Amino acid sequence: MAFNQSFTQYLGSLDYAINNKDGRKLGQLLSIKDSHIQNPSLKQREDVLQHYICQRFAPPYIDLIADHIKVVAAIHHYDPRHTFDAQLGLLQSFSRVLQSHKDENWAISTMYLLISELTALAFKVYHYTKGKSTDVLEKSAEALMSCFRICAGDSRSSLETSKKWGMLGIVNNLFKIYFKLNKLHLCKPLTRAINSATIKDEFLKSHIVTYRYYVGRKAMFDSQFKEADENLSFAFNHCHTASRKNKRLILMYLLPVKMMIGYIPSNRLLSKYRLTQFLEIASAVKIGNLLKFKEAVEKHEKFLIRCGVYLMLERLKILIYRNLFKKVFLLMRVHQLPISAFVVALRSMQEEDIDADEVECILANLIYTGYVRGYISHQHQKLVVSKQNPFPVPSQVSLR
Amino acid sequence: MEGELLEGKCLFMCPLSEQTRLLAHEIKAVKEYARPAAGKAIDLNLIRPIDVLLKTIRYLIKSVANRQDKPWAAIYSFVSNRIRAIKQDLTIQRCKGNKAILVLELATRFYLCSELKMVDAPVEEFDPILNKEQLLDAIYKLLELYIDDTANCSNQAEFESYNMLYNLDTEGIKVRAMLMNTYFRESVIFQHALRICKAAWQKNYVRFFKLISKSSYLCKCAVLRHIYRIRREAIQTMNIAYGNRASRFPIEKLAQILQFKECSLAEEFSSAYGIEVTCNQLTFTKKPLIAFQDRRFNTIASTDDDISISAIIAPG
Numbered sequence: 001m002a003f004n005q006s007f008t009q010y011l012g013s014l015d016y017a018i019n020n021k022d023g024r025k026l027g028q029l030l031s032i033k034d035s036h037i038q039n040p041s042l043k044q045r046e047d048v049l050q051h052y053i054c055q056r057f058a059p060p061y062i063d064l065i066a067d068h069i070k071v072v073a074a075i076h077h078y079d080p081r082h083t084f085d086a087q088l089g090l091l092q093s094f095s096r097v098l099q100s101h102k103d104e105n106w107a108i109s110t111m112y113l114l115i116s117e118l119t120a121l122a123f124k125v126y127h128y129t130k131g132k133s134t135d136v137l138e139k140s141a142e143a144l145m146s147c148f149r150i151c152a153g154d155s156r157s158s159l160e161t162s163k164k165w166g167m168l169g170i171v172n173n174l175f176k177i178y179f180k181l182n183k184l185h186l187c188k189p190l191t192r193a194i195n196s197a198t199i200k201d202e203f204l205k206s207h208i209v210t211y212r213y214y215v216g217r218k219a220m221f222d223s224q225f226k227e228a229d230e231n232l233s234f235a236f237n238h239c240h241t242a243s244r245k246n247k248r249l250i251l252m253y254l255l256p257v258k259m260m261i262g263y264i265p266s267n268r269l270l271s272k273y274r275l276t277q278f279l280e281i282a283s284a285v286k287i288g289n290l291l292k293f294k295e296a297v298e299k300h301e302k303f304l305i306r307c308g309v310y311l312m313l314e315r316l317k318i319l320i321y322r323n324l325f326k327k328v329f330l331l332m333r334v335h336q337l338p339i340s341a342f343v344v345a346l347r348s349m350q351e352e353d354i355d356a357d358e359v360e361c362i363l364a365n366l367i368y369t370g371y372v373r374g375y376i377s378h379q380h381q382k383l384v385v386s387k388q389n390p391f392p393v394p395s396q397v398s399l400r
Numbered sequence: 401m402e403g404e405l406l407e408g409k410c411l412f413m414c415p416l417s418e419q420t421r422l423l424a425h426e427i428k429a430v431k432e433y434a435r436p437a438a439g440k441a442i443d444l445n446l447i448r449p450i451d452v453l454l455k456t457i458r459y460l461i462k463s464v465a466n467r468q469d470k471p472w473a474a475i476y477s478f479v480s481n482r483i484r485a486i487k488q489d490l491t492i493q494r495c496k497g498n499k500a501i502l503v504l505e506l507a508t509r510f511y512l513c514s515e516l517k518m519v520d521a522p523v524e525e526f527d528p529i530l531n532k533e534q535l536l537d538a539i540y541k542l543l544e545l546y547i548d549d550t551a552n553c554s555n556q557a558e559f560e561s562y563n564m565l566y567n568l569d570t571e572g573i574k575v576r577a578m579l580m581n582t583y584f585r586e587s588v589i590f591q592h593a594l595r596i597c598k599a600a601w602q603k604n605y606v607r608f609f610k611l612i613s614k615s616s617y618l619c620k621c622a623v624l625r626h627i628y629r630i631r632r633e634a635i636q637t638m639n640i641a642y643g644n645r646a647s648r649f650p651i652e653k654l655a656q657i658l659q660f661k662e663c664s665l666a667e668e669f670s671s672a673y674g675i676e677v678t679c680n681q682l683t684f685t686k687k688p689l690i691a692f693q694d695r696r697f698n699t700i701a702s703t704d705d706d707i708s709i710s711a712i713i714a715p716g
Contacts, residue, residue: 132547182572221571305582311574317602357657361606364641375644378653384644 007041007049011056014065023109030068030090030110032075032083032117042072060100063093080128084121084136091118091143098150103157108166115144119173123180134181141177141186144170152193164199168207175214187218209235209246217253220312228257248273249307256312259285260319262394277303285316288323290349319394321362322371324349326391335390337383339363339376356381370397406493408447413456415446430456433485447489450499457486457506458714465510466710472517473525480514483507484534487541496545498552504542505555509713511535512562512621517709519624519698528625539563557584558618561593565622568600569629593619600626605634609659612700617712620700628698631658635673636689643686651680659701669697 010029017025028034036042042049046069053065067090074082091114098107122136148170154163171190178186194200194211201208216231232254239247255265255278264286270276280296297304297313304310328345329337342359363383366372373392374385385391410416414429431448448456460479467475487507490500511534518526543563546556560580567573577594584590592615599608608630612620634657642649655666667677673689675682 182575185571305578308575310578314598314602357653358604358606358610361604361657364637365603367641368637375647376642377644377647378642378649379647 005036005039005041007039007044007052010036010039010041011052011065014061015056018061021104021106023106023111026107027110027113030064031113032071032087032121037072037075042069043076046070046073060093060096064090064097067093080121080125081133081136084118084125087114087118087121088139088143090114091147095143095146095150098147098163101163103161105154105157105161105163105165108151108163108169111147111166112169115147115170115173118143119176122177126180137177137181141174141181144174144177148174148190159199164197165203167197168194168203168211172207172210172214175211179214179217184218184221187214191215191218205238206240209238212238213250213253216250216257217308220253220257223315225257225260229254229261232257244273248275251275252307252309253312255282256309256316259316260312262319262397281313281316285320286323288320288325288327290317290320290324290346290351293317293320318365318369318371322366322391322394325363325366325372329385329390335374335385335387336380337385339381339383342383406442406444406447408449408452408489408493409444410446410448411452413448413452413459415448417446430460430482431485431489433481433488436488442492447492448486450490450493450495450497450503453486453489453495454499454503457483457503461506461510461710461714465713466708473521476514476518476526479510480531480534483510487534487538490541496548497550501542501545501552501555504538504545505559506713507538508535508542508559508562509618511538512566512618513709513712515624516617516621532625535566539566557587557590560584561587561590562618562622564597565593565619566625568597568623568626573597574601589616589619593622596623600630603633603637605630605637606657609657609700613659617707624698624700627700631669631697632673634658635670635675639673639675639684639689640686642684645683645685647684648681649684651677651682654682655701660697661699661701665697665699 014026014029016022017029029036046066049069050066053062053069057065067086071083071086071090074086094107094111094114098111101107118140122140125133125136148167151163151166151170157163171194174190175187178184203211212231213235216228216235219225219228219231232250236247236250236254239250241247251269251273252275255275258265259282264282265278267279270279270282277300280299281293284290284293284296293316297310301310304313324345325342328341332341339356339359342363343354343356346354346359360376360378363372363376367374367376370392371394372383372385373388373390374383376383410431412429414431418429418431431446460482464479465475486503490503495503511531514526514531515528515535518531539559539562542559543556545551546553546559564573564577564580577597580590581594592611596608596611596615596619599605599611612623615623638649651663651667651670654660654670655663658666660666660669663680667680670677670682674687675684675689677683
């Protein structure tokens with residue numbers, strides 16, 4: 001909508017969009033990023049504008065448009081919190097519009113826009129208050145859930161007109177919020193709902209990619225590395241090549257997962273996506289150098305914490321121990337290795353306060369998890385490794 | 401009711417009406433906990449303002465908790481009940497600020513101490529689920545109060561440590577730990593607690609118990625409830641890793657690395673799992689272990705039983 005159009009003309013565009021069932025156009029006219037926001041005719045008194053709206057529209061559209069006007073007013077007061085509250089009200093009015101649509105689903109494209117803007121506003125307020133107002137995130141989640149229920153419950157319509165197609169777009173936004181709130185357990189009922197949907201493979205590709213990205217990240221948190229690998233790899237491979245930023249984001253999580261399974265990324269891949277921070281980490285893991293690993297992690301700590309991978313990297317330590325101890329085995333060329341040899345190896349990595357008891361503990365964990373095949377003899381202070389395949393390839397080891 | 405701040409009018413540790421009912425002595429009587437009746441209006445005469453609450457809890461800790469003439473079970477029963485009533489008054493008035501922080505700090509430390517002191521008490525004397533509920537309630541309220549810009553956060557590192565240790569195995573604690581790590585890099589107590597947690601997360605039972613033995617009394621209290629599980633996981637790991645017919649593992653070593661109070665406890669623990677013990681040596685055979693739970697095996701070595709509880713809870 002142009003900057004200099006009158007309010008009546010704005011309402012006319014809305015009317016046209018609704019009558020033509022143009023969800024996208026309607027969304028644009030209700031978007032806070034559209035140029036119509038700056039139109040001075042929208043800054044008139046609310047009761048005046050309400051009068052025009054009631055003249056032209058019937059419920060439930062009256063509330064929808066009136067609530068959008070409230071959002072515009074809040075924006076002009078430069079108050080993020082009020083803008084959020086108003087947008088929340090708008091989404092609630094929209095739910096009623098959506099519910100009133102029988103056997104039609106054109107409004108779900110409007111819905112995507114409204115929920116994405118609501119989420120963005122919630123995040124803005126959350127960051128503005130330095131994480132104190134978790135209620136904005138919780139309220140957003142509630143509003144999104146009620147939209148989800150409307151969509152998921154639309155079982156009577158035919159496939160073309162069903163609102164079920166909107167489910168995944170909503171779920172992705174909910175994931176985003178739950179990850180921010182650090183309440184990952186709330187993701188489970190949503191994944192269950194999506195996985196049991198008959199249309200689960202036919203949703204929009206971009207929605208599926210985002211969905212798999214979050215599912216992969218959740219699996220990472222739950223230490224389900226195989227599942228994490230499957231989902232993050234899918235997301236990476238199917239992510240549009242033009243979305244460099246998104247591909248990089250997926251890769252950030254895929255890399256530690258791949259390393260956990262035993263694959264070391266190539267320098268070429270890391271340079272292509274500007275993730276060279278992982279170069280030093282990957283090489284430290286490969287050669288089993290605990291000291292270099294610790295230095296690399298410390299060096300990039302801020303970056304790693306910010307993208308939430310820091311904790312994941314701690315789990316790579318077991319691989320480093322495995323690679324280091326395998327070196328000791330290859331050097332000594334015997335199947336009965338003295339524990340003291342491992343103590344020396346670790347002390348050379350500046351683990352000064354490590355003693356034989358702790359080394360035995362590390363070895364015990366390696367054997368228990370299957371990275372080393374053999375047993376420990378405490379009284380002889382030796383690790384006795386199997387003559388056959390004592391250090392199985394990490395990718396073959398089924399992670400507990 | 402939003403924005404309405406209530407302030408209690410009862411200036412005694414125990415409301416007069418209750419004192420009369422119990423025929424209690426005015427100076428020493430302390431208000432009991434009573435489940436709030438639904439729909440009943442709040443009588444401000446029964447609610448104690450924050451100054452009185454602080455005075456009350458200090459009295460409970462300094463004068464009651466330290467009594468040598470009564471068994472700790474009786475003291476716990478009395479004090480935990482009265483603290484629950486204090487927390488109730490605190491909640492009703494939505495108290496904030498430094499006095500509320502002090503009250504909750506004392507309450508949290510009390511609940512923590514109780515975990516250790518009552519570790520092998522029967523459930524009639526000590527309900528671990530109720531203590532946990534009260535402890536978590538206190539600590540979460542406390543952590544919320546620290547967020548305020550004007551709050552006195554000099555002890556925040558300490559209580560974030562207890563929160564982290566107590567909730568070691570919960571989802572989301574690692575994320576919080578990393579966040580708190582950025583604020584408390586210089587805090588000795590926090591970094592030590594973080595090292596304990598990392599050892600637990602990495603299944604390094606040797607380091608875990610070694611670090612615990614060097615911890616403060618309250619840190620030991622906070623981590624106590626995980627001891628059993630980590631010992632069980634350790635013995636499961638060892639069962640596989642040392643599993644060999646000829647292999648022998650000295651019971652003293654097990655007692656030392658898993659910090660059992662006595663060798664005999666380590667022996668009982670191993671036998672209960674189905675591990676053969678002969679001549680003070682364990683034989684691990686990779687045979688699947690029997691699962692069970694016994695609160696006796698929650699005790700740890702190096703905890704002095706004779707320390708002054710009130711000195712721990714209210715130092716200085």
